[in-house]
Amino acid sequence: MPPGAQWQENAGFMTKLLASLSPEFVQRYERDLYHCSSCNYCVDAVWPERGLNHVCATMQQHTRAPGYSGRGFIEAARAILDGVPLDGDALATRVFTCTTCGNCESACPIGLRPASIGQALRRELVNAGCVPEAVGAARADIVRDGNPYGTPRGARENWAEGLAPAPGAPTVTYFAGCAAVADAAEARAGHALLAQAGAAPSLGPAACCGAALAELGCAREADALAAAAAAALRAPAAPAVVAGCECRRHLAQAAGVESAGLPGWLWSAVQSGAVAVKIKDGLGRPLRVHLLESCQLKRTARGAPATDEDAALALFAALGIEACNAGYPSAYALCCGAAGGMPRIQPQAAARMARARLPAGDIAVTVDPRCAAHLRQAARGTACAVYGFAEFVQAHCTLTPRRSGAGAQPQ
Amino acid sequence: MSGADWVQALAGAVGGVALFDDPIDLLSYQRDCSVVPPGGAALAARPANAEEVAALVAAAARARQPVYVRGGGTMYAGGANPHAGGLVIDMAGMARVLELDLARGIVVVEPGIRFAELLEVLAPHGQTVGIVPLTGPAATVGGAVAAHALGTGSARHQSMGDCVAGLEAVLADGTRLRTGSAACHGAGFFQRYCIGPDLTGLFLGSDATFGVVTAVCLWLYPAPAARASFCLGLPDAAAAGRFLAAVQGCELTRNVWYAAGYEGAAVRARVTAAQPARTVAAWPGFCVAFDLGGAPGEIDADRARLAALAGEEGGDEFAAFDEAYFRKLRYDETYWYSFAGYFGRSRCAILMSSLPCDRLAVFCAAVEEQRKRWPAFVWGAASVVCRRGLHGGVLAFYDERHEWETMRQAIAGAADALVAAGCVPYKSGKLWAPQVRACTEYFQVLEAIKRGLDPQGLLSPGNLGLGA
Structure with a gap:
């Protein structure tokens, strides 16, 4: 029997219960479980100064059952630790219906980590063999194809067909990550952006970095993929630029890969004078965009000095592009539903989350290709145009390198 | 009726109401945020309107199941804990602004609306409400009404109830009662004291034991044009008590949006935490901090008068505390940072009592006694300044996994000590229930009202010690 699980007769049926948590879980999260005051900020707080408006996309768009919230995860883990076994399937249904966006952690007034506890519970449930069918199917797809989107493994690099190799030694290693399969246009735009800015990009590994598996709680497999991708990224000795936010985060956490995102890389190059950017001639001014905050970036940003979104905002400001939510980026902006496996596990809820994020009849830009792909699907038939960051820059801006090897160094 | 039977019967009776009966959701x-033992409800419901609340109460009555009412869950008195099982009504689904009438100066809201959400609605109109609890991002108006909330505005208005113009409640027998001017059909909410005794007051601080509040009318107030914070250092708590009595006596609280008193140990601890290099040994024994709001000229004049009154008690401006803590509390992190501050230390047990200004020194001494009696815990005393008197908060930090039982004993002892020192139970819930029973005549009348309104003891049994 897997660790943590036990079977118990319940009204004539055998029910799988999660009866214990791993020592690693307890060591890492016990303080959170017992310091939680049940204040409910992580469920439904309205907190303008922190850019929060009701916090949890799952609670807003899927169910109001509190077991699906960050606080619910804390209560469940605490109950298990207090000796109350919980039904494994019921718990898995809740814990795997989470976008893992981390809004709940931003809301906690004392810095507790409900989203991380949810993620850790996923790992406990995977180890105990309590996994919803959709999660099992998604895992199998990722293992088979190297991505969760159903793209055959051999077609992963189709986005790069026809790209000419950079002249001379590469100055950056461009890893398209999930963009390679989720949003081929954004993957290609990212490569073009680097080239037009004067960098000489080589292509990173044609493989999954494991971020999508990590989200599903398959830690060991995810870490192995990250290690393999990291080795390939380090081989060319050129700084890595990673298109996907979650890929970038996972590579850093699981394999210690330092990398830049496209917005951070470009803004750094502009600030150093290596690249000049201007709005293309003939476009109407002022341009007005909604920069839809990526939840993954937000989570990574906690305690960090700057994010790719900050870089995008700074670039837009320098170009005179009005980012109409710049002063209050998260207002009414819950997770778009692209993350955490949500499109596979609860596709209808994920679609509702995306529709709730879209501005009416305007331009929406997101720095995460996965969010862009998900939002674009939701925007079909609406007047809202959704862009990934690189695509937006390609469509609206002209890049001019000012010296050789421009912008070669990541932030 | 067995557990499963009544849940099934109730589900059939209330139709489309969102119900949760999975043990993980429950x-x-x-x-809530208190040290009161948790309970275990068999069912939770999230109604969308007053009709659904009435249907839930009626169905629970038929099944003879107790009903508990939950707002944001941010209160620290145990009023939301379903210790006798039954049904929890989660009011978070009723969060609409029902009426905003600037001419009458009122806003009518459903009880589940969060304060921060309401303030966002009012801000474009230059309006605010009288009391905003420190837990404003998650605290609900209904919960604040049910639990006598305090916070921003207490110095101007006293308590949450003093800002309520009327309300609607569903009684145990299903009656939907409107109070204040709205009791008169067609008149609507605009005044509280109209027809005989004030029935609004029956539901304020009652922790839902007399009825389930389904709408609240709050008076509106202009949002302040300018704000300024400053702190005064006084030699000790006795001097601070005399100073605050003088401030209240001349109504100098009219532009005070928040004021709090901090004992010297708390002042030194907070400043040292923020600025470790600072020398604090010679600092004053007590600090009173003010957040003033109003016309710029008015608040400048009030500030000068407050400083002059403090000077009569040997006090002076104490800018260091304002810089290190209070300004951050009020402006940078805004009103809810205080909550984070309390709880950041670890889990925090809070016991609130009411006291006159002349008992401030006695209150602090009672807390000091607890410090000596339970040296393993970190204790703190803070006081929120009201229009008259103070709300004294006893704070005690503990490890909930290992020290919870001990902390419960310590808080029970502190409650007895505070009553002996002349303080009065505040924010009753279940936390103060034993002490409330000692207020014999008052408690007997409360019991009689409870029997009259809720003969089955259906609504929130155990809160205020009633109907347990």
Whole structure:
């Protein structure tokens, strides 16, 4: 029997219960479980100064059952630790219906980590063999194809067909990550952006970095993929630029890969004078965009000095592009539903989350290709145009390198 | 009726109401922020309107199941804990602004609306409400009404109830009662004291034991044009008590949006935490901090008068505390940072009592006694300044996994000590229930009202010690 699980007769049926948590879980999260005051900020707080408006996309768009919230995860883990076994399937249904966006952690007034506890519970449930069918199917797809989107493994690099190799030694290693399969246009735009800015990009590994598996709680497999991708990224000795936010985060956490995102890389190059950017001639001014905050970036940003979104905002400001939510980026902006496996596990809820994020009849830009792909699907038939960051820059801006090897160094 | 039977019967009776009966979901309804033991409801419901509340209460009455009412769950008195099982009504689904009438100066809201959400609605009109609890991002108006909330505005208005113009409640027998001017059909909410005794007051601080509040009318107030914070250092708590009595006596609280008193140990601890290099040994024994709001000229004049009154008690401006803590509390992190501050230390047990200004020194001494009696815990005393008198908060930090039982004993002892020192139970819930029973005549009348309104003891049994 897997660790943590036990079977118990319940009204004539055998029910799988999660009866214990791993020592690693307890060591890492016990303080959170017992310091939680049940204040409910992580469920439904309205907190303008922190850019929060009701916090949890799952609670807003899927169910109001509190077991699906960050606080619910804390209560469940605490109950298990207090000796109350919980039904494994019921718990898995809740814990795997989470976008893992981390809004709940931003809301906690004392810095507790409900989203991380949810993620850790996923790992406990995977180890105990309590996994919803959709999660099992998604895992199998990722293992088979190297991505969760159903793209055959051999077609992963189709986005790069026809790209000419950079002249001379590469100055950056461009890893398209999930963009390679989720949003081929954004993957290609990212490569073009680097080239037009004067960098000489080589292509990173044609493989999954494991971020999508990590989200599903398959830690060991995810870490192995990250290690393999990291080795390939380090081989060319050129700084890595990673298109996907979650890929970038996972590579850093699981394999210690330092990398830049496209917005951070470009803004750094502009600030150093290596690249000049201007709005293309003939476009109407002022341009007005909604920069839809990526939840993954937000989570990574906690305690960090700057994010790719900050870089995008700074670039837009320098170009005179009005980012109409710049002063209050998260207002009414819950997770778009692209993350955490949500499109596979609860596709209808994920679609509702995306529709709730879209501005009416305007331009929406997101720095995460996965969010862009998900939002674009939701925007079909609406007047809202959704862009990934690189695509937006390609469509609206002209890049001019000012010296050789421009912008070669990541932030 | 067995557990499963009544849940099934209730589900059939209330139709489209969102119900939660999975044990994992019910874990989130077992406790609030208090040290009161958690309970275990068999069912939780999230109604969308007053009709659904009435249907739930009626169905629970038929099944003879107790009903508990939950707002944001941010209160620290145990009023939301379903200790006798039954049904929890989660009011978070009723969060609409029902009426905003600037001419009458009122806003009518459903009880589940969060304060921060309401303030966002009012801000474009230059309006605010009288009391905003420190837990404003998650605290609900209904919960604040049910639990006598305090916070921003207490110095101007006293308590949440003093800002309520009327309300609607569903009684145990299903009656939908409107109070204040709205009791007169067609008149609507605009005044509280109209027809005989004030029935609004029956539901204020009652922790839902007399009825389930389904709408609240709050008076509106202009949002302040300018704000300024400053702090005064006084030699000790006795001098601070005399100073605050003088401030209240001349109504100098009219532009005070928040004021709080901090004992010297708390002042030194907070400043040292923020600025470790600072020398604090010679600092004053007590600090009173003010957040003033109003016309710029008015608040400048009030500030000067407050400083002059403090000077008569040997006090002076104490800018260091304002810089290190209070300004951050009020402006940078805004009103809810205080909550984070309390709880950041670890889990925090809070016991609120009411006291006159002349008992401030006695209150601090009672807390000092607890410090000596329970040296393993970190204790703190803070006081929120009201229009008259103070709300004294006893704070005690503890490790909930290992020290909870001990902390419960310590808080029970502190409650007895505070009553002996002349303080009065505040924010009753279940936390103060033993002490409330000692207020014999008052408690007997409360019991009689409870029997009259809720003969089955259906609504929130155990809160205020009633109907347990």
